[in-house]
Amino acid sequence: MTTPWSHRYAQRTKSVTSSTIRELLKLTQRPEVISFAGGLPAPDLFPLEEFETACHRVLSDAKAGPAALQYGTTEGYAPLREMIARHTARYGILAKPENVLITSASQQALDLIAKLLINPGDRILVEAPTYLGALQAFNVFGAEYVTVPTDDDGLRTDLLEDALRSGPKFMYILPNFQNPAGVTLSLERRRELVALADKYGIPIIEDDPYGQLRYEGDHLPSLLVLDRETHGIRGDDGYLLGNVIYLSTFSKTLAPGLRLGWIVAPPDVIAKLVQLKQGADLHTSTFTQMIAYEVARGGFLDEHVRRLRMFYRERRDAMLAALDEFFPRDWGVSWTRPQGGLFLWMRLPEGVDCRRLLEAAIKENVAFVPGDAFFAGEDEGRRYCRLNFSNATPEMIHEGIRRLAQAVQAQIEMGEHGEYAIHPPSPTLN
Amino acid sequence: MTTPWSHRYAQRTKSVTSSTIRELLKLTQRPEVISFAGGLPAPDLFPLEEFETACHRVLSDAKAGPAALQYGTTEGYAPLREMIARHTARYGILAKPENVLITSASQQALDLIAKLLINPGDRILVEAPTYLGALQAFNVFGAEYVTVPTDDDGLRTDLLEDALRSGPKFMYILPNFQNPAGVTLSLERRRELVALADKYGIPIIEDDPYGQLRYEGDHLPSLLVLDRETHGIRGDDGYLLGNVIYLSTFSKTLAPGLRLGWIVAPPDVIAKLVQLKQGADLHTSTFTQMIAYEVARGGFLDEHVRRLRMFYRERRDAMLAALDEFFPRDWGVSWTRPQGGLFLWMRLPEGVDCRRLLEAAIKENVAFVPGDAFFAGEDEGRRYCRLNFSNATPEMIHEGIRRLAQAVQAQIEMGEHGEYAIHPPSPTLN
Numbered sequence: 016m017t018t019p020w021s022h023r024y025a026q027r028t029k030s031v032t033s034s035t036i037r038e039l040l041k042l043t044q045r046p047e048v049i050s051f052a053g054g055l056p057a058p059d060l061f062p063l064e065e066f067e068t069a070c071h072r073v074l075s076d077a078k079a080g081p082a083a084l085q086y087g088t089t090e091g092y093a094p095l096r097e098m099i100a101r102h103t104a105r106y107g108i109l110a111k112p113e114n115v116l117i118t119s120a121s122q123q124a125l126d127l128i129a130k131l132l133i134n135p136g137d138r139i140l141v142e143a144p145t146y147l148g149a150l151q152a153f154n155v156f157g158a159e160y161v162t163v164p165t166d167d168d169g170l171r172t173d174l175l176e177d178a179l180r181s182g183p184k185f186m187y188i189l190p191n192f193q194n195p196a197g198v199t200l201s202l203e204r205r206r207e208l209v210a211l212a213d214k215y216g217i218p219i220i221e222d223d224p225y226g227q228l229r230y231e232g233d234h235l236p237s238l239l240v241l242d243r244e245t246h247g248i249r250g251d252d253g254y255l256l257g258n259v260i261y262l263s264t265f266s267k268t269l270a271p272g273l274r275l276g277w278i279v280a281p282p283d284v285i286a287k288l289v290q291l292k293q294g295a296d297l298h299t300s301t302f303t304q305m306i307a308y309e310v311a312r313g314g315f316l317d318e319h320v321r322r323l324r325m326f327y328r329e330r331r332d333a334m335l336a337a338l339d340e341f342f343p344r345d346w347g348v349s350w351t352r353p354q355g356g357l358f359l360w361m362r363l364p365e366g367v368d369c370r371r372l373l374e375a376a377i378k379e380n381v382a383f384v385p386g387d388a389f390f391a392g393e394d395e396g397r398r399y400c401r402l403n404f405s406n407a408t409p410e411m412i413h414e415g416i417r418r419l420a421q422a423v424q425a426q427i428e429m430g431e432h433g434e435y436a437i438h439p440p441s442p443t444l445n
Numbered sequence: 446m447t448t449p450w451s452h453r454y455a456q457r458t459k460s461v462t463s464s465t466i467r468e469l470l471k472l473t474q475r476p477e478v479i480s481f482a483g484g485l486p487a488p489d490l491f492p493l494e495e496f497e498t499a500c501h502r503v504l505s506d507a508k509a510g511p512a513a514l515q516y517g518t519t520e521g522y523a524p525l526r527e528m529i530a531r532h533t534a535r536y537g538i539l540a541k542p543e544n545v546l547i548t549s550a551s552q553q554a555l556d557l558i559a560k561l562l563i564n565p566g567d568r569i570l571v572e573a574p575t576y577l578g579a580l581q582a583f584n585v586f587g588a589e590y591v592t593v594p595t596d597d598d599g600l601r602t603d604l605l606e607d608a609l610r611s612g613p614k615f616m617y618i619l620p621n622f623q624n625p626a627g628v629t630l631s632l633e634r635r636r637e638l639v640a641l642a643d644k645y646g647i648p649i650i651e652d653d654p655y656g657q658l659r660y661e662g663d664h665l666p667s668l669l670v671l672d673r674e675t676h677g678i679r680g681d682d683g684y685l686l687g688n689v690i691y692l693s694t695f696s697k698t699l700a701p702g703l704r705l706g707w708i709v710a711p712p713d714v715i716a717k718l719v720q721l722k723q724g725a726d727l728h729t730s731t732f733t734q735m736i737a738y739e740v741a742r743g744g745f746l747d748e749h750v751r752r753l754r755m756f757y758r759e760r761r762d763a764m765l766a767a768l769d770e771f772f773p774r775d776w777g778v779s780w781t782r783p784q785g786g787l788f789l790w791m792r793l794p795e796g797v798d799c800r801r802l803l804e805a806a807i808k809e810n811v812a813f814v815p816g817d818a819f820f821a822g823e824d825e826g827r828r829y830c831r832l833n834f835s836n837a838t839p840e841m842i843h844e845g846i847r848r849l850a851q852a853v854q855a856q857i858e859m860g861e862h863g864e865y866a867i868h869p870p871s872p873t874l875n
Contacts, residue, residue, distance in 0.1 A: 018685075081488035081493070293552075297550065
């Protein structure tokens with residue numbers, strides 16, 4: 016079916032194809048499927064009563080009620096910006112409210128940053144693997160990529176210098192409990208990364224959606240904080256004039272359905288991003304901003320994050336235990352042991368392909384995201400799977416990992432019998 | 446102050462400058478200013494109680510509550526898409542829910558359409574004047590413009606054919622109570638426009654945020670409906686395979702603070718826009734979508750729109766009456782008489798410049814948007830002002846127009862005394 020539109024699509028749309036994650040979420044919505052695919056928070060912990068109370072308070076207030084339904088400023092709801100500035104200050108990110116731009120969640124932050132910085136053909140340095148949504152946001156603006164591998168301590172900084180010499184426009188780094196690999200950049204490597212960024216003059220986008228969800232070990236300083244220390248910048252506006260722009264979100268702490276995130280950046284960058292956001296959506300919902308502020312304030316967010324940490328740690332532990340139980344060592348399967356966040360990353364045995372495994376797994380009523388979705392390069396990642404542990408109960412995790420092990424075992428056996436050649440990749444999973 | 450970022454901005458950001466409207470809204474927020482500047486709905490009519498009831502119903506429901514705070518699909522909340530499809534069907538736009546994409550209000554619809562269609566240097570045909578936010582959205586993607594003037598019956602279709610011969614990528618048209626001019630495209634011209642679009646194969650983006658806010662006269666068929674009739678397209682999927690994509694929003698009927706709009710388009714266009722929206726913000730807030738659905742359903746939206754029509758008609762009439770009272774005919778000032786919407790458009794006397802007038806008006810504690818903001822060409826519109834009549838009470842409108850007349854009179858007298866040359870345009874108002 017053709018319409019007068021399809022031959023008029025802009026050049027940039029050629030690089031845009033359907034997101035594996037989003038299409039998969041549709042495939043795995045049958046209730047009998049145990050899904051480790053999405054990055055969904057546990058709905059059991061959504062603070063529904065607090066949201067209801069907040070809605071009542073805001074909407075019944077003679078001043079706040081009408082304001083919540085009216086147009087707002089592009090920069091965001093001032094008390095929310097102040098709260099975020101105070102909150103990040105506890106982690107050493109000494110932003111003022113004027114350094115905070117509220118976005119329609121982190122995905123919009125990535126879109127605005129891509130709009131601001133990427134000319135077609137610009138190389139962006141990303142981790143391999145990296146967050147799929149960032150690749151989607153950057154692709155639209157014609158990004159090309161320089162990739163640096165990760166291991167259990169995050170980005171391989173020993174391989175970074177060569178990559179930096181190729182002149183990337185910026186680096187996009189997820190230092191904490193990285194999506195998809197679940198790994199955390201060690202303190203030593205953070206220092207190396209910041210020093211090399213400074214040496215080559217290549218700035219960093221630090222994406223930190225999961226930083227507060229740490230289940231063990233000590234908080235590590237953000238790249239922004241280390242960069243400031245490196246430069247020794249002081250003074251009223253100095254603390255944000257370094258090499259790092261910082262992103263975070265309420266999606267993993269309060270609720271993703273709000274679509275609320277933020278960018279912390281120097282004033283000149285915020286001013287430019289505000290102009291781009293005006294053209295993109297005028298501003299983020301006043302209503303959700305005011306409700307989120309009302310729910311989060313007075314210490315509730317901190318309490319809530321403490322509950323989330325305990326709750327998700329239990330689920331992470333359940334998944335690690337089930338993996339130890341159902342995946343014999345001699346299969347040659349390995350996985351990361353995340354200190355926080357929502358995901359772990361599994362490496363499949365030689366000869367087992369993640370896409371074929373997914374087809375088999377869906378028949379066993381279990382789902383995950385195939386690893387190749389998270390690589391900027393085309394032929395990487397077919398030996399990996401991303402497994403989410405936040406959305407299913409410990410019992411479901413146990414059963415789901417059992418099913419997954421069955422599917423992996425069958426794939427190993429088929430591989431040994433040379434049956435792969437007759438199974439072409441399914442077009443429905445592209 | 447320079448940062449490592451400013452010399453890395455992409456080429457496209459050079460065309461992006463601060464929005465006059467948004468900067469002005471800040472200037473005019475002193476409580477003593479009567480502002481005709483924004484396009485703000487009247488907060489008195491926000492259905493606060495219905496919103497509160499809806500929040501209670503959704504959040505206290507065991508299934509709806511968690512769903513409202515969770516991630517959702519990019520396409521939008523299914524019951525809301527169905528409601529919009531039913532609603533637009535009453536106006537002859539026979540869309541199915543699959544033809545409806547929920548956007549983070551109309552501004553995001555414009556951003557996504559620009560992303561989908563505009564290559565740098567593409568010419569877009571716009572009305573002169575046209576909606577400022579559309580120019581902002583299009584500029585980021587390197588749009589250039591072909592403009593066609595408007596008069597009291599909307600776009601001058603007698604001048605359209607020459608403009609179409611220059612090969613624009615698409616036309617962007619606001620047929621009802623246009624922002625900023627408040628004029629409505631006549632039925633005869635709608636037919637001419639659709640026929641010429643067909644003849645030259647140039648598709649149309651029909652932006653209709655105000656269509657339901659008609660205060661007098663009969664509803665005129667949308668361009669999409671006339672296009673369908675022209676093509677005689679029938680059948681299950683046929684009705685949207687023509688030349689027109691249709692946009693609308695809840696910002697003027699329910700509440701702008703929700704940030705909810707929609708695009709009605711053929712399936713291939715929706716599929717591509719969904720991919721672009723995934724990269725832009727994953728999806729629009731599930732929470733606001735479910736609350737809006739809960740408020741609007743069961744006939745409430747229709748009742749509410751009837752109230753809005755009566756209320757805004759009174760304010761429009763108050764502004765027209767005040768203009769007749771305070772602007773003597775011999776000043777040579779004229780204005781449009783909108784049949785609906787939120788704005789009227791004033792033409793200033795020879796020699797009075799809208800930017801200088803605004804400076805003078807702000808000193809008199811009254812504000813408006815200078816007309817040049819609404820033109821794609823650089824040197825147009827300095828003789829025009831946009832006046833909003835929805836946000837102020839009839840009494841305030843009367844007083845505000847009195848103050849504006851004083852400011853205009855002073856400008857006329859200054860012009861006669863040759864004082865303009867010593868007043869350079871204020872840099873703060875660019």
